[in-house]
Amino acid sequence: MITAILTIAGLATLFGLILGYSAIRFRVEGDPIADQIDALLPQTQCGQCGFAGCRPYAEAMATGEAEINRCPPGGEATMIALAELLGRDPVALEDEAAAEKPKSVAYIVEDECIGCTLCIQACPVDAIMGAAKQMHTVITDECTGCELCLPPCPVECIHMQPLGATPQTWKWPYPADTVTEAGHG
């Protein structure tokens, strides 16, 4: 009996020590919850959530300060993923209309550009190339479609162009949505 108690007590102490040591030795730096939330956000960096970018919004959600329905580019899918991650109830998007906008990229009408560099300073992901008094251009692959470059442009030569599907990015429609379907017998 005594040996049993001693053994169990000994084991408990041992595990306690191991746990205590691991907690110090393998401590995770940073804020893992905010990281996980940030990984779900679309990184558009548009600020439509009211924060200065995706990361600050992620941090606010991690501390419970912000609702999970404020990201229009992420839309419903992101809201549901956030609800799942944080164990909260899904809520209606704050701005449904903004969420339904098609994905677009900025496009500079090069003939009208005066080379003022204001848009370059506004772009959160450095997707605009150009120099003072020289025509600017948007690197389409890197543009997140945040629209932050639109207001600073003094000559309003930046437009948003919807990104259409190509055969390579096209998605098969959900079968129940299509009335006729062919090929497969």
Next chain:
Amino acid sequence: MADARKDWSFHGGVHLDDHKAESTGQPVRRLPIPDRLTLPLHQHIGLSAEPVVRVGDLVKKGQLVAQASDYVSASIHAPTSGRVVGIGPQAVPHPSGLYDACIVIESDGKDAWTDLPEPMTDYATLPTADLRERIRWAGIVGLGGAAFPTAVKVNTSGQRPIDTLVINAAECEPYITCDDMLMREQAADVVEGIGILRHLVGARQCLIGIEDNKPEAAEALRQALSTKADTGTEVVVIPTLYPSGGEKQLIRLLTGREVPSHGLPAAVGVLCQNVATAVAVADAVLRGRPLIERVITVTGRGVRQPGNFRVAIGSAADFVIAQSGGYSDAVRQLILGGPMMGFAMQHDQVPVTKATNCLLAAAQDEVPAHPAERPCIRCGECVKVCPAQLLPQQIFWHARAHDFDKAQDYHLFDCIECGCCAYVCPAHIPLVHYYRFAKTEIWAQEREREKSDLARRRHEARVARIERLEQERKARLRQKKEALEQKSGESAADPKKAAIEAAMRRVAAKKAAQPPEPETPGGE
């Protein structure tokens, strides 16, 4: 050895009416070259080719018009001589019906060849890298339908050594007979191509898998092999059972080896190539010819004269059908590929590409109208026939619920979209459609994730840069200030200046002593 092989079989499969006889009555006929050829830049798996010609350029037959833009990509050559009249979006053969970038060539009617590279008849003495380069130059892709760049597939360095070359001559899909006719008529070229491929990958043996509904083709191959005195190559006749021509299924049938999930055939020491691809390799290596034409089957009761035709790549489907005898009144739908794995086209003004093996102009009863989908009754029929040994009803269940993680847990990506499950499903569920839907959704999500990761990295880099610039600015200011202070220290010899400075210090000290005053002492 051959006897033991008979014991191997793959799981599932379905017996289908093969409908091959309709299109094998006549020899392959070469169709004229149309006035306009439309060459999609994306006819293969991988990145689109990059045009190397401009609108207005004159091109010769066989001239490179678009260059492989990446390791996994394929070059495109002009199928005839003429003028480039357009580079831009055109209708392409794709289930979406969307347009894609194409080079349009207007034929000059001369069909004049460009200078072709030297034949490499002594290929056995040449470095394999040179041979691969030739195959890459020729723009050869898998002609069985998948269109994976062949030069990439035959580069097996860094993988397990290949001991067996499997030649896919099964042609298991109903209606399609282009490989059958190619073997009957060009068996010698097939054997030449096999020789090159075997040399390339160092395969000790080659097994040609052919279904038992093609006895003429099998005989032609045996003949060609005996005249070539090729001993390491064997024609293996397999029972007709769809989809015996699936890569993993055929390897299993011929060698008994099981290609692992997510793995390549190279993982079990096998390289698999289609017969038509072998012929294209022979053309490129022995005759210096790029891939600019192919044999396609035009069949179904919707055409007057079903048959096989050698067509220039880029010929429009409506031209091919008109030239081959035209539509019959029975036509209801045009399918690109076969009835099991093909897809319906919205119209026929799309070009034949390297991947096109069949135009099936189907009559009403050849593609039965799809009855309404009913709920799954969990009968398990789909499980019995699935050659990939999946649980189709489970994948369907999760795909339908948009639960793509679960669908992947059930190995969605091992599905070869053969359509066996949908074929037997008593509830008429368009199962493959659900799998395609789920696959393209998952790819889209992956692209989104990559894009957002890139944006995050770039945003973080920008924030870090702005911070660094700010720090540097502050550091510069501090330096300047210090330099100034030093200077004033040096000039302390001047009694007048020293007096002023002492006064300033006193004032500053006084200010500092007054707590409510928020102004910082020692300011400018």
